[in-house]
Amino acid sequence: MSAFELDPQLAADTVSVADWSLCRVLLMNDANYPWLILVPARPGLRDLHDLAPDDLATVTGEIVRASRALEGLFKPKKLNVAALGNMVPQLHIHVIARFEDDPAWPKPVWGVVPAQPCEPDDLEARVAALRGAFAAA
């Protein structure tokens, strides 16, 4: 089996925040929503049920960890968690903090408004805040 390599589209759309025991933790470079993407670092996965049972349990715990960090930092109205993958085939899980005044509310975020890249300082601050929240949890 080949080694894990991050999908180039995911790499282009995000910045890296952390490497957890199984998932790469990425932040979407989109000022519209606090939006993490978890990518299990195993080659050849497409769907959640492709994960080995132990890995599935680990990923589930990492989804909870990401959710709690977003909740603690941003106090969203709701979290959205989704594994879709119709366009990017590599298994990845969206964990998105949603607000009643965000540009897509109450719809799902995909395809509603174009991504709005963050100012470099804002992106760096958001990554630092997330790393702090992960370390504290």
Place this chain on the structure above:
Amino acid sequence: MSAFELDPQLAADTVSVADWSLCRVLLMNDANYPWLILVPARPGLRDLHDLAPDDLATVTGEIVRASRALEGLFKPKKLNVAALGNMVPQLHIHVIARFEDDPAWPKPVWGVVPAQPCEPDDLEARVAALRGAFAAA
């Protein structure tokens, strides 16, 4: 704590297929997509991370079970799994079989085309097929 009661909107949009150890398994009455909804039968849940750890593991296993049944029956191009809940606050998890010729592909299904209620015979046949797939798995 009050008893679990299915959200009226979910009840209105679906038919019941099964009661698993934790989740009610519902079929969306929408001919556009084979679309299951799992509702953990615990009161007061909004997000995946509200589940107690044991319940989260059970729900994860039930998501896998639903995914495999849809895959076996419908041979989709991709499965979409999502817990959104911006409009219906009760925690529910979508497990949707997606096809390159479905009305929303490759977008997520929500809000693209109105639900197309199934003919009663088709709905009954779909429920029977799902129950057969669940029993066989």
